[in-house]
Amino acid sequence: MNKAAASNIYDILDDLPLDSGQVLTGAQIAYETYGELAADRSNAVLICHALTGDQYVASNHPITGKPGWWERMVGPGKPIDTDCHHVICANVIGSCMGSTGPASEASDGAAYAMRFPVITIRDMVRGLMALLDGLKIERLHTVVGGSMGGMQALSLAANWPERAERVLVIASTARHSAQNIAFHEVGRQAIMADPAWADGDYYASGASPDNGLAVARMAAHITYLSEEGLTEKFGRRLQNRKSKSFGFDADFQVESYLRYQGSGFTQRFDANSYLYITRAMDYFDLAEEHGGKLANAFHGTSARFCLVSFDTDWLYPTAESRHIVHALNAAGAKVSFVELSAPNGHDSFLLEHEQLDRVVQGFVE
Amino acid sequence: MSLRPDLAAIAAHVAPGTRVLDIGCGDGALMAELESASDVDARGMELDPALVERCVARGLSVVQGDANTDLANYPDKAFDYAILSQTLQTATRPDLILDELLRVGDKAFVSFPNFAHWRTRAALMFGGRMPVTRALPVSWYETTNIHHVTIDDFRELARAKGARIECAWYFAHENEIGAAAANWRAEFAVFQLSR
Numbered sequence: 001m002n003k004a005a006a007s008n009i010y011d012i013l014d015d016l017p018l019d020s021g022q023v024l025t026g027a028q029i030a031y032e033t034y035g036e037l038a039a040d041r042s043n044a045v046l047i048c049h050a051l052t053g054d055q056y057v058a059s060n061h062p063i064t065g066k067p068g069w070w071e072r073m074v075g076p077g078k079p080i081d082t083d084c085h086h087v088i089c090a091n092v093i094g095s096c097m098g099s100t101g102p103a104s105e106a107s108d109g110a111a112y113a114m115r116f117p118v119i120t121i122r123d124m125v126r127g128l129m130a131l132l133d134g135l136k137i138e139r140l141h142t143v144v145g146g147s148m149g150g151m152q153a154l155s156l157a158a159n160w161p162e163r164a165e166r167v168l169v170i171a172s173t174a175r176h177s178a179q180n181i182a183f184h185e186v187g188r189q190a191i192m193a194d195p196a197w198a199d200g201d202y203y204a205s206g207a208s209p210d211n212g213l214a215v216a217r218m219a220a221h222i223t224y225l226s227e228e229g230l231t232e233k234f235g236r237r238l239q240n241r242k243s244k245s246f247g248f249d250a251d252f253q254v255e256s257y258l259r260y261q262g263s264g265f266t267q268r269f270d271a272n273s274y275l276y277i278t279r280a281m282d283y284f285d286l287a288e289e290h291g292g293k294l295a296n297a298f299h300g301t302s303a304r305f306c307l308v309s310f311d312t313d314w315l316y317p318t319a320e321s322r323h324i325v326h327a328l329n330a331a332g333a334k335v336s337f338v339e340l341s342a343p344n345g346h347d348s349f350l351l352e353h354e355q356l357d358r359v360v361q362g363f364v365e
Numbered sequence: 366m367s368l369r370p371d372l373a374a375i376a377a378h379v380a381p382g383t384r385v386l387d388i389g390c391g392d393g394a395l396m397a398e399l400e401s402a403s404d405v406d407a408r409g410m411e412l413d414p415a416l417v418e419r420c421v422a423r424g425l426s427v428v429q430g431d432a433n434t435d436l437a438n439y440p441d442k443a444f445d446y447a448i449l450s451q452t453l454q455t456a457t458r459p460d461l462i463l464d465e466l467l468r469v470g471d472k473a474f475v476s477f478p479n480f481a482h483w484r485t486r487a488a489l490m491f492g493g494r495m496p497v498t499r500a501l502p503v504s505w506y507e508t509t510n511i512h513h514v515t516i517d518d519f520r521e522l523a524r525a526k527g528a529r530i531e532c533a534w535y536f537a538h539e540n541e542i543g544a545a546a547a548n549w550r551a552e553f554a555v556f557q558l559s560r
Contacts, residue, residue: 306421325428326438334408334426338417355418362422 007032007055007098012130022117029131030098031055031090035082044137045080047089048145048152051277052269054097057089063268079361090131092124094277096270103270114200121284125155142166142364146349151284158286158297168363170308171349173320174294175285183223184278187216191271200272213271214262221261226312226345294327305335306363315346368398371450371476374534374555379405383445388432389452393420433457436465443469450476454510463526467560476555481515481548500552516548532557
Protein backbone atom coordinates (compact mmCIF):
# COMPACT_ATOMS: atom_id res chain seq x y z
CA MET A 1 0.00 0.00 0.00
CA ASN A 2 2.66 2.51 0.94
CA LYS A 3 4.92 1.62 -1.91
CA ALA A 4 5.12 4.21 -4.67
CA ALA A 5 4.41 2.72 -8.04
CA ALA A 6 4.08 4.16 -11.53
CA SER A 7 0.46 5.11 -12.12
CA ASN A 8 -1.95 3.37 -14.44
CA ILE A 9 -2.40 5.28 -17.68
CA TYR A 10 -5.70 5.44 -19.55
CA ASP A 11 -5.57 6.57 -23.18
CA ILE A 12 -8.60 8.59 -24.20
CA LEU A 13 -9.16 7.29 -27.70
CA ASP A 14 -11.68 9.91 -28.82
CA ASP A 15 -10.84 13.58 -29.09
CA LEU A 16 -11.75 15.36 -25.87
CA PRO A 17 -13.92 18.40 -26.69
CA LEU A 18 -13.12 21.44 -24.56
CA ASP A 19 -15.17 24.45 -23.40
CA SER A 20 -12.86 26.72 -25.44
CA GLY A 21 -14.05 25.03 -28.62
CA GLN A 22 -10.72 23.31 -29.10
CA VAL A 23 -10.19 19.56 -28.75
CA LEU A 24 -7.49 17.58 -27.02
CA THR A 25 -6.30 14.68 -29.12
CA GLY A 26 -4.64 11.61 -27.73
CA ALA A 27 -5.04 12.71 -24.11
CA GLN A 28 -3.93 10.40 -21.31
CA ILE A 29 -5.18 10.15 -17.74
CA ALA A 30 -2.90 8.85 -15.00
CA TYR A 31 -4.78 7.30 -12.09
CA GLU A 32 -4.47 5.19 -8.96
CA THR A 33 -7.02 2.81 -7.51
CA TYR A 34 -7.37 1.36 -4.03
CA GLY A 35 -9.66 -1.47 -2.89
CA GLU A 36 -11.58 -3.99 -4.97
CA LEU A 37 -14.31 -3.07 -7.43
CA ALA A 38 -17.48 -4.99 -6.54
CA ALA A 39 -18.86 -7.43 -9.11
CA ASP A 40 -21.84 -5.13 -9.74
CA ARG A 41 -19.45 -2.12 -10.04
CA SER A 42 -21.51 -0.21 -7.47
CA ASN A 43 -18.83 0.69 -4.94
CA ALA A 44 -16.61 3.11 -6.88
CA VAL A 45 -15.64 6.31 -5.09
CA LEU A 46 -13.99 8.99 -7.22
CA ILE A 47 -11.75 11.37 -5.32
CA CYS A 48 -10.98 14.63 -7.12
CA HIS A 49 -7.75 16.36 -6.19
CA ALA A 50 -7.04 20.01 -5.50
CA LEU A 51 -4.93 22.53 -7.48
CA THR A 52 -1.53 21.04 -6.75
CA GLY A 53 -2.74 17.58 -5.78
CA ASP A 54 -2.34 14.39 -7.73
CA GLN A 55 -3.56 10.81 -7.99
CA TYR A 56 -1.45 9.65 -5.04
CA VAL A 57 -4.27 10.11 -2.55
CA ALA A 58 -3.31 7.15 -0.38
CA SER A 59 0.09 6.00 -1.62
CA ASN A 60 3.55 7.49 -1.44
CA HIS A 61 4.36 10.30 -3.82
CA PRO A 62 6.92 9.02 -6.33
CA ILE A 63 8.96 12.24 -6.29
CA THR A 64 8.77 13.42 -2.70
CA GLY A 65 8.39 9.98 -1.13
CA LYS A 66 5.81 11.52 1.23
CA PRO A 67 2.60 9.66 2.17
CA GLY A 68 -0.49 10.20 0.05
CA TRP A 69 -2.15 13.60 0.46
CA TRP A 70 -5.32 12.19 2.08
CA GLU A 71 -3.95 9.02 3.60
CA ARG A 72 -5.57 9.85 6.91
CA MET A 73 -8.99 9.73 5.17
CA VAL A 74 -8.55 6.92 2.62
CA GLY A 75 -7.51 3.36 3.35
CA PRO A 76 -8.58 0.14 5.07
CA GLY A 77 -10.80 1.02 8.04
CA LYS A 78 -10.47 4.76 7.32
CA PRO A 79 -13.52 7.04 6.79
CA ILE A 80 -13.37 6.31 3.05
CA ASP A 81 -12.85 2.62 3.61
CA THR A 82 -10.97 0.76 0.86
CA ASP A 83 -12.09 -2.52 2.45
CA CYS A 84 -15.55 -1.84 1.05
CA HIS A 85 -15.03 0.84 -1.59
CA HIS A 86 -13.08 0.92 -4.83
CA VAL A 87 -11.37 4.31 -4.69
CA ILE A 88 -10.24 5.98 -7.91
CA CYS A 89 -8.09 9.10 -7.96
CA ALA A 90 -6.89 10.53 -11.27
CA ASN A 91 -4.53 13.33 -12.15
CA VAL A 92 -6.53 16.09 -13.90
CA ILE A 93 -5.71 17.11 -17.45
CA GLY A 94 -3.51 20.19 -17.43
CA SER A 95 -1.54 18.83 -14.49
CA CYS A 96 1.90 17.27 -14.55
CA MET A 97 1.82 13.89 -12.81
CA GLY A 98 1.18 11.70 -15.83
CA SER A 99 -2.02 13.13 -17.30
CA THR A 100 -1.76 15.23 -20.44
CA GLY A 101 -0.77 18.81 -19.67
CA PRO A 102 1.43 21.59 -20.99
CA ALA A 103 4.59 19.61 -20.26
CA SER A 104 3.35 16.66 -22.35
CA GLU A 105 4.49 16.08 -25.90
CA ALA A 106 2.28 17.47 -28.62
CA SER A 107 1.95 15.67 -31.97
CA ASP A 108 5.13 17.34 -33.23
CA GLY A 109 7.18 15.74 -30.50
CA ALA A 110 7.87 18.97 -28.63
CA ALA A 111 6.18 19.92 -25.35
CA TYR A 112 2.86 21.71 -25.70
CA ALA A 113 3.99 24.54 -23.43
CA MET A 114 1.63 27.48 -24.08
CA ARG A 115 0.20 25.72 -27.12
CA PHE A 116 -1.78 23.60 -24.64
CA PRO A 117 -5.41 24.69 -24.85
CA VAL A 118 -6.86 26.66 -21.95
CA ILE A 119 -9.01 24.21 -20.01
CA THR A 120 -11.86 24.55 -17.51
CA ILE A 121 -13.00 22.60 -14.48
CA ARG A 122 -15.68 21.02 -16.68
CA ASP A 123 -12.96 19.94 -19.13
CA MET A 124 -11.12 18.25 -16.27
CA VAL A 125 -14.33 16.41 -15.44
CA ARG A 126 -14.76 15.45 -19.10
CA GLY A 127 -11.39 13.75 -18.80
CA LEU A 128 -12.51 11.98 -15.62
CA MET A 129 -15.75 10.85 -17.29
CA ALA A 130 -13.74 9.41 -20.18
CA LEU A 131 -11.71 7.48 -17.63
CA LEU A 132 -14.87 6.16 -15.94
CA ASP A 133 -16.20 5.11 -19.34
CA GLY A 134 -12.95 3.24 -19.93
CA LEU A 135 -13.20 1.59 -16.52
CA LYS A 136 -16.85 0.73 -17.28
CA ILE A 137 -18.13 2.50 -14.19
CA GLU A 138 -21.49 3.95 -15.05
CA ARG A 139 -22.48 5.30 -11.70
CA LEU A 140 -20.23 6.32 -8.85
CA HIS A 141 -21.17 5.43 -5.31
CA THR A 142 -19.71 8.81 -4.34
CA VAL A 143 -17.69 11.63 -5.86
CA VAL A 144 -15.62 13.45 -3.26
CA GLY A 145 -13.49 16.55 -3.50
CA GLY A 146 -11.97 19.30 -1.40
CA SER A 147 -11.16 22.77 -2.72
CA MET A 148 -10.70 22.47 -6.52
CA GLY A 149 -11.69 18.82 -6.12
CA GLY A 150 -15.03 20.08 -4.78
CA MET A 151 -15.47 22.21 -7.88
CA GLN A 152 -15.01 19.08 -10.00
CA ALA A 153 -17.51 17.16 -7.86
CA LEU A 154 -20.06 19.98 -8.31
CA SER A 155 -19.38 20.17 -12.04
CA LEU A 156 -19.83 16.41 -12.32
CA ALA A 157 -23.11 16.56 -10.39
CA ALA A 158 -24.39 19.43 -12.53
CA ASN A 159 -23.32 18.18 -15.96
CA TRP A 160 -23.44 14.39 -15.56
CA PRO A 161 -26.15 14.08 -12.88
CA GLU A 162 -26.75 10.38 -13.52
CA ARG A 163 -23.14 9.44 -12.80
CA ALA A 164 -22.92 9.92 -9.04
CA GLU A 165 -25.24 8.83 -6.27
CA ARG A 166 -23.54 10.93 -3.61
CA VAL A 167 -21.64 14.19 -3.93
CA LEU A 168 -19.36 15.30 -1.10
CA VAL A 169 -17.91 18.81 -1.41
CA ILE A 170 -15.47 20.05 1.21
CA ALA A 171 -14.11 23.60 1.61
CA SER A 172 -15.09 24.59 -1.89
CA THR A 173 -17.13 27.04 -3.94
CA ALA A 174 -19.40 27.23 -6.98
CA ARG A 175 -17.49 30.21 -8.39
CA HIS A 176 -14.19 31.96 -8.00
CA SER A 177 -14.50 35.33 -6.29
CA ALA A 178 -12.59 38.47 -7.29
CA GLN A 179 -10.29 37.85 -4.32
CA ASN A 180 -9.67 34.25 -5.42
CA ILE A 181 -8.83 35.40 -8.95
CA ALA A 182 -6.62 38.19 -7.59
CA PHE A 183 -4.45 35.82 -5.58
CA HIS A 184 -4.11 33.49 -8.56
CA GLU A 185 -3.09 36.39 -10.77
CA VAL A 186 -0.30 37.26 -8.31
CA GLY A 187 0.97 33.70 -8.68
CA ARG A 188 0.77 33.69 -12.45
CA GLN A 189 2.53 37.04 -12.73
CA ALA A 190 5.30 35.79 -10.43
CA ILE A 191 5.88 32.84 -12.79
CA MET A 192 5.70 34.95 -15.92
CA ALA A 193 8.08 37.55 -14.45
CA ASP A 194 10.76 34.87 -14.00
CA PRO A 195 13.13 35.17 -17.00
CA ALA A 196 13.48 31.37 -17.00
CA TRP A 197 9.77 31.11 -17.85
CA ALA A 198 10.70 32.19 -21.43
CA ASP A 199 7.08 32.55 -22.56
CA GLY A 200 6.45 29.04 -21.30
CA ASP A 201 9.04 27.47 -23.61
CA TYR A 202 11.48 26.29 -21.00
CA TYR A 203 11.23 22.50 -21.28
CA ALA A 204 14.09 22.07 -23.76
CA SER A 205 16.34 24.64 -22.09
CA GLY A 206 17.02 22.70 -18.92
CA ALA A 207 16.08 25.79 -16.90
CA SER A 208 12.66 26.29 -15.34
CA PRO A 209 10.99 29.24 -13.65
CA ASP A 210 11.48 27.83 -10.16
CA ASN A 211 11.85 31.23 -8.52
CA GLY A 212 8.59 32.47 -9.96
CA LEU A 213 6.78 29.23 -9.16
CA ALA A 214 8.11 29.31 -5.58
CA VAL A 215 6.78 32.85 -5.08
CA ALA A 216 3.43 31.77 -6.53
CA ARG A 217 3.30 28.90 -4.06
CA MET A 218 4.29 31.13 -1.14
CA ALA A 219 1.50 33.61 -1.87
CA ALA A 220 -1.02 30.82 -2.35
CA HIS A 221 0.11 28.99 0.77
CA ILE A 222 -0.80 32.00 2.91
CA THR A 223 -4.36 31.77 1.62
CA TYR A 224 -4.56 28.12 2.71
CA LEU A 225 -3.82 29.00 6.34
CA SER A 226 -5.47 31.27 8.87
CA GLU A 227 -4.02 34.22 10.75
CA GLU A 228 -4.75 32.36 13.97
CA GLY A 229 -2.94 29.28 12.67
CA LEU A 230 0.10 31.26 11.52
CA THR A 231 0.29 33.14 14.80
CA GLU A 232 0.08 29.94 16.79
CA LYS A 233 2.64 28.13 14.64
CA PHE A 234 5.19 30.91 14.14
CA GLY A 235 4.19 34.12 15.91
CA ARG A 236 7.07 36.57 15.56
CA ARG A 237 9.62 33.95 16.48
CA LEU A 238 13.05 34.18 14.84
CA GLN A 239 14.57 31.38 12.79
CA ASN A 240 17.72 29.85 14.38
CA ARG A 241 18.99 33.21 15.60
CA LYS A 242 18.85 35.28 18.73
CA SER A 243 18.28 38.66 17.13
CA LYS A 244 17.26 40.28 13.88
CA SER A 245 19.98 40.32 11.23
CA PHE A 246 19.18 43.77 9.89
CA GLY A 247 19.21 42.19 6.45
CA PHE A 248 16.86 40.27 4.20
CA ASP A 249 17.60 36.71 5.18
CA ALA A 250 14.70 34.70 6.50
CA ASP A 251 14.89 36.15 10.01
CA PHE A 252 11.40 35.04 10.95
CA GLN A 253 10.28 31.45 11.18
CA VAL A 254 7.29 32.20 8.99
CA GLU A 255 9.61 33.42 6.22
CA SER A 256 11.75 30.35 6.46
CA TYR A 257 8.65 28.14 6.36
CA LEU A 258 7.24 29.84 3.27
CA ARG A 259 10.59 29.66 1.45
CA TYR A 260 10.78 25.97 2.26
CA GLN A 261 7.22 25.43 1.01
CA GLY A 262 7.99 27.37 -2.17
CA SER A 263 11.19 25.60 -3.10
CA GLY A 264 9.85 22.16 -2.17
CA PHE A 265 6.90 22.76 -4.46
CA THR A 266 9.11 23.43 -7.49
CA GLN A 267 10.55 19.93 -7.14
CA ARG A 268 7.21 18.35 -7.90
CA PHE A 269 5.19 20.79 -9.97
CA ASP A 270 5.37 22.29 -13.43
CA ALA A 271 5.03 26.08 -13.67
CA ASN A 272 2.91 26.00 -16.81
CA SER A 273 0.54 23.50 -15.20
CA TYR A 274 0.18 26.02 -12.38
CA LEU A 275 -0.81 28.68 -14.92
CA TYR A 276 -3.35 26.47 -16.66
CA ILE A 277 -4.98 25.02 -13.57
CA THR A 278 -5.30 28.35 -11.76
CA ARG A 279 -6.91 29.71 -14.95
CA ALA A 280 -9.40 26.85 -14.98
CA MET A 281 -10.33 27.64 -11.38
CA ASP A 282 -10.71 31.36 -12.13
CA TYR A 283 -13.03 30.57 -15.02
CA PHE A 284 -15.20 28.38 -12.78
CA ASP A 285 -18.71 29.75 -12.28
CA LEU A 286 -21.23 26.95 -12.16
CA ALA A 287 -24.23 29.30 -12.25
CA GLU A 288 -22.95 31.07 -15.36
CA GLU A 289 -22.85 27.71 -17.13
CA HIS A 290 -26.52 27.22 -16.26
CA GLY A 291 -28.23 30.40 -17.29
CA GLY A 292 -26.98 32.48 -14.36
CA LYS A 293 -28.96 30.57 -11.73
CA LEU A 294 -27.11 28.07 -9.59
CA ALA A 295 -30.30 26.15 -8.72
CA ASN A 296 -30.69 25.37 -12.45
CA ALA A 297 -27.39 23.48 -12.31
CA PHE A 298 -28.98 20.93 -9.98
CA HIS A 299 -32.51 20.81 -11.39
CA GLY A 300 -33.98 17.32 -11.13
CA THR A 301 -30.92 15.76 -9.52
CA SER A 302 -31.47 12.58 -7.56
CA ALA A 303 -28.02 12.63 -5.93
CA ARG A 304 -27.52 13.19 -2.22
CA PHE A 305 -25.21 16.10 -1.45
CA CYS A 306 -23.08 16.90 1.57
CA LEU A 307 -21.19 20.16 1.95
CA VAL A 308 -18.64 20.93 4.62
CA SER A 309 -16.94 24.25 5.33
CA PHE A 310 -14.47 25.42 7.97
CA ASP A 311 -15.00 28.51 10.08
CA THR A 312 -11.45 29.83 9.57
CA ASP A 313 -11.34 29.21 5.79
CA TRP A 314 -11.16 32.67 4.21
CA LEU A 315 -10.29 31.33 0.74
CA TYR A 316 -13.65 29.59 0.27
CA PRO A 317 -15.58 30.83 3.29
CA THR A 318 -18.73 29.22 4.71
CA ALA A 319 -20.92 31.71 2.81
CA GLU A 320 -19.83 30.06 -0.45
CA SER A 321 -20.94 26.64 0.78
CA ARG A 322 -24.23 28.09 2.04
CA HIS A 323 -24.78 29.64 -1.36
CA ILE A 324 -24.54 26.14 -2.88
CA VAL A 325 -26.81 24.68 -0.16
CA HIS A 326 -29.48 27.30 -0.87
CA ALA A 327 -29.35 26.46 -4.58
CA LEU A 328 -29.67 22.76 -3.78
CA ASN A 329 -32.62 23.48 -1.47
CA ALA A 330 -34.26 25.50 -4.21
CA ALA A 331 -33.72 22.58 -6.58
CA GLY A 332 -35.28 20.21 -4.04
CA ALA A 333 -32.10 18.16 -3.72
CA LYS A 334 -31.21 16.09 -0.69
CA VAL A 335 -28.48 18.07 0.97
CA SER A 336 -26.59 18.13 4.24
CA PHE A 337 -24.34 20.94 5.31
CA VAL A 338 -22.15 21.57 8.31
CA GLU A 339 -19.62 24.26 9.17
CA LEU A 340 -16.86 22.71 11.24
CA SER A 341 -14.63 24.59 13.62
CA ALA A 342 -10.92 24.24 12.89
CA PRO A 343 -7.94 26.52 13.50
CA ASN A 344 -6.07 25.97 10.25
CA GLY A 345 -8.10 27.75 7.58
CA HIS A 346 -8.63 26.24 4.15
CA ASP A 347 -6.02 23.51 4.71
CA SER A 348 -8.15 22.08 7.54
CA PHE A 349 -9.72 19.59 5.15
CA LEU A 350 -6.36 17.86 4.77
CA LEU A 351 -5.52 17.84 8.47
CA GLU A 352 -6.57 15.84 11.51
CA HIS A 353 -10.24 16.55 12.23
CA GLU A 354 -12.35 13.93 14.00
CA GLN A 355 -15.66 15.60 13.22
CA LEU A 356 -14.78 15.73 9.51
CA ASP A 357 -13.90 12.05 9.65
CA ARG A 358 -17.28 11.20 11.15
CA VAL A 359 -19.17 13.30 8.62
CA VAL A 360 -17.27 11.77 5.69
CA GLN A 361 -17.65 8.24 7.02
CA GLY A 362 -21.36 8.69 7.74
CA PHE A 363 -22.04 10.19 4.34
CA VAL A 364 -19.97 7.80 2.24
CA GLU A 365 -20.82 4.46 3.84
CA MET B 366 -36.60 3.35 19.80
CA SER B 367 -38.86 5.60 21.84
CA LEU B 368 -39.53 9.10 20.63
CA ARG B 369 -40.28 12.05 22.88
CA PRO B 370 -44.11 12.15 23.24
CA ASP B 371 -44.56 15.29 21.13
CA LEU B 372 -42.42 13.76 18.38
CA ALA B 373 -44.33 10.48 18.59
CA ALA B 374 -47.62 12.39 18.17
CA ILE B 375 -46.20 14.13 15.10
CA ALA B 376 -44.75 10.91 13.67
CA ALA B 377 -48.14 9.21 14.03
CA HIS B 378 -49.85 11.89 11.96
CA VAL B 379 -47.40 12.40 9.07
CA ALA B 380 -48.80 10.64 6.00
CA PRO B 381 -46.48 8.06 4.41
CA GLY B 382 -44.50 9.01 1.32
CA THR B 383 -44.65 12.75 2.00
CA ARG B 384 -41.92 15.42 2.11
CA VAL B 385 -41.07 16.79 5.53
CA LEU B 386 -38.83 19.58 6.82
CA ASP B 387 -37.89 19.16 10.49
CA ILE B 388 -36.71 22.52 11.80
CA GLY B 389 -34.54 22.20 14.87
CA CYS B 390 -34.25 18.47 14.18
CA GLY B 391 -31.69 17.86 16.95
CA ASP B 392 -30.04 14.46 16.58
CA GLY B 393 -32.54 13.48 13.88
CA ALA B 394 -34.63 11.05 15.97
CA LEU B 395 -37.92 12.08 14.36
CA MET B 396 -36.46 12.18 10.85
CA ALA B 397 -34.96 8.71 11.23
CA GLU B 398 -38.28 7.36 12.50
CA LEU B 399 -40.23 8.97 9.64
CA GLU B 400 -37.80 7.72 6.99
CA SER B 401 -37.70 4.16 8.25
CA ALA B 402 -41.31 3.70 9.33
CA SER B 403 -43.30 5.71 6.77
CA ASP B 404 -41.04 6.14 3.74
CA VAL B 405 -41.01 9.89 4.25
CA ASP B 406 -38.54 12.13 2.42
CA ALA B 407 -37.26 14.02 5.45
CA ARG B 408 -34.95 17.03 5.48
CA GLY B 409 -33.69 18.77 8.58
CA MET B 410 -32.34 22.07 9.83
CA GLU B 411 -30.30 22.31 13.01
CA LEU B 412 -28.23 25.10 14.56
CA ASP B 413 -25.77 23.00 16.56
CA PRO B 414 -22.95 21.63 14.35
CA ALA B 415 -22.33 18.68 16.69
CA LEU B 416 -25.95 17.56 16.22
CA VAL B 417 -25.77 18.13 12.46
CA GLU B 418 -22.70 15.91 12.36
CA ARG B 419 -24.61 13.15 14.19
CA CYS B 420 -27.47 13.45 11.71
CA VAL B 421 -25.16 13.25 8.69
CA ALA B 422 -23.37 10.30 10.24
CA ARG B 423 -26.71 8.45 10.43
CA GLY B 424 -27.42 9.16 6.79
CA LEU B 425 -29.93 12.00 7.19
CA SER B 426 -30.04 15.14 5.04
CA VAL B 427 -29.60 17.97 7.52
CA VAL B 428 -28.42 21.50 6.91
CA GLN B 429 -26.75 23.56 9.60
CA GLY B 430 -28.85 26.68 9.75
CA ASP B 431 -30.80 29.16 11.83
CA ALA B 432 -34.59 28.92 11.67
CA ASN B 433 -34.78 32.70 12.23
CA THR B 434 -33.10 33.44 8.91
CA ASP B 435 -32.51 30.38 6.76
CA LEU B 436 -36.08 29.25 6.09
CA ALA B 437 -36.22 32.06 3.56
CA ASN B 438 -34.09 29.95 1.22
CA TYR B 439 -36.73 27.28 0.72
CA PRO B 440 -39.28 27.65 -2.08
CA ASP B 441 -43.01 28.03 -1.31
CA LYS B 442 -44.76 24.76 -0.44
CA ALA B 443 -41.56 22.77 -0.92
CA PHE B 444 -42.78 20.36 1.76
CA ASP B 445 -45.98 18.61 2.73
CA TYR B 446 -45.17 19.25 6.39
CA ALA B 447 -42.92 21.72 8.18
CA ILE B 448 -42.19 20.65 11.75
CA LEU B 449 -41.05 22.91 14.56
CA SER B 450 -40.69 20.97 17.78
CA GLN B 451 -39.79 22.68 21.03
CA THR B 452 -38.19 25.53 19.11
CA LEU B 453 -40.91 28.18 18.74
CA GLN B 454 -40.20 29.63 22.17
CA THR B 455 -36.50 30.08 21.29
CA ALA B 456 -37.18 32.05 18.10
CA THR B 457 -36.41 35.72 17.78
CA ARG B 458 -39.83 36.29 16.23
CA PRO B 459 -42.13 33.28 16.68
CA ASP B 460 -44.86 34.98 14.66
CA LEU B 461 -42.60 35.32 11.61
CA ILE B 462 -41.40 31.74 11.95
CA LEU B 463 -45.02 30.60 11.94
CA ASP B 464 -45.54 32.47 8.67
CA GLU B 465 -42.47 30.79 7.21
CA LEU B 466 -43.61 27.33 8.34
CA LEU B 467 -46.91 27.76 6.56
CA ARG B 468 -45.16 29.15 3.49
CA VAL B 469 -42.63 26.29 3.00
CA GLY B 470 -45.01 23.58 4.21
CA ASP B 471 -48.53 22.72 3.16
CA LYS B 472 -49.18 21.87 6.80
CA ALA B 473 -47.20 22.60 9.94
CA PHE B 474 -46.67 20.83 13.24
CA VAL B 475 -45.63 23.02 16.18
CA SER B 476 -44.86 21.76 19.67
CA PHE B 477 -43.90 23.89 22.66
CA PRO B 478 -43.90 23.87 26.47
CA ASN B 479 -47.02 25.50 27.93
CA PHE B 480 -46.08 28.36 30.28
CA ALA B 481 -49.61 28.38 31.72
CA HIS B 482 -49.33 24.85 33.17
CA TRP B 483 -50.50 24.93 36.79
CA ARG B 484 -47.02 24.10 38.14
CA THR B 485 -45.58 27.11 36.35
CA ARG B 486 -48.41 29.32 37.53
CA ALA B 487 -47.98 28.05 41.09
CA ALA B 488 -44.23 28.58 41.05
CA LEU B 489 -44.68 32.16 39.94
CA MET B 490 -47.67 32.82 42.17
CA PHE B 491 -46.31 31.39 45.39
CA GLY B 492 -42.58 31.49 44.80
CA GLY B 493 -42.51 34.85 43.07
CA ARG B 494 -39.61 33.61 40.96
CA MET B 495 -39.31 32.56 37.34
CA PRO B 496 -40.40 28.91 37.34
CA VAL B 497 -37.97 26.04 37.01
CA THR B 498 -40.11 22.96 36.35
CA ARG B 499 -39.95 19.54 34.71
CA ALA B 500 -40.99 21.04 31.37
CA LEU B 501 -38.89 24.19 31.82
CA PRO B 502 -35.80 22.97 33.65
CA VAL B 503 -33.39 25.85 33.01
CA SER B 504 -33.04 29.07 35.04
CA TRP B 505 -34.25 32.31 33.48
CA TYR B 506 -30.75 33.64 32.89
CA GLU B 507 -29.49 30.72 30.87
CA THR B 508 -32.60 29.37 29.20
CA THR B 509 -32.81 29.55 25.42
CA ASN B 510 -36.57 30.02 25.80
CA ILE B 511 -36.83 33.74 25.15
CA HIS B 512 -40.49 33.84 24.21
CA HIS B 513 -42.53 31.89 26.73
CA VAL B 514 -45.91 31.00 25.35
CA THR B 515 -49.14 29.46 26.62
CA ILE B 516 -51.60 27.26 24.78
CA ASP B 517 -54.15 30.08 24.70
CA ASP B 518 -51.50 32.50 23.41
CA PHE B 519 -50.65 30.11 20.61
CA ARG B 520 -54.28 29.61 19.65
CA GLU B 521 -54.63 33.38 19.50
CA LEU B 522 -51.49 33.75 17.37
CA ALA B 523 -52.74 31.08 14.95
CA ARG B 524 -56.06 32.91 14.69
CA ALA B 525 -54.34 36.24 14.07
CA LYS B 526 -52.18 34.66 11.37
CA GLY B 527 -55.17 33.11 9.61
CA ALA B 528 -53.88 29.63 10.36
CA ARG B 529 -56.38 26.86 10.84
CA ILE B 530 -55.80 24.54 13.80
CA GLU B 531 -56.54 21.14 12.30
CA CYS B 532 -55.66 19.12 15.32
CA ALA B 533 -54.03 19.48 18.73
CA TRP B 534 -52.57 17.08 21.26
CA TYR B 535 -51.84 17.88 24.90
CA PHE B 536 -49.42 16.16 27.25
CA ALA B 537 -48.75 16.06 30.97
CA HIS B 538 -46.07 13.90 32.50
CA GLU B 539 -45.35 12.16 29.16
CA ASN B 540 -49.02 11.14 28.81
CA GLU B 541 -51.56 12.51 26.40
CA ILE B 542 -54.46 14.27 28.11
CA GLY B 543 -57.76 15.64 26.85
CA ALA B 544 -58.37 19.15 25.56
CA ALA B 545 -60.44 20.19 28.57
CA ALA B 546 -58.68 22.98 30.46
CA ALA B 547 -55.52 22.14 28.55
CA ASN B 548 -54.11 25.60 29.21
CA TRP B 549 -54.05 24.65 32.92
CA ARG B 550 -53.29 20.98 32.68
CA ALA B 551 -50.88 20.46 29.76
CA GLU B 552 -47.12 20.68 30.21
CA PHE B 553 -46.69 20.86 26.48
CA ALA B 554 -48.80 20.82 23.34
CA VAL B 555 -48.59 19.86 19.68
CA PHE B 556 -50.62 21.70 17.05
CA GLN B 557 -51.26 20.76 13.45
CA LEU B 558 -51.90 23.84 11.33
CA SER B 559 -52.68 24.77 7.77
CA ARG B 560 -53.53 27.89 5.85
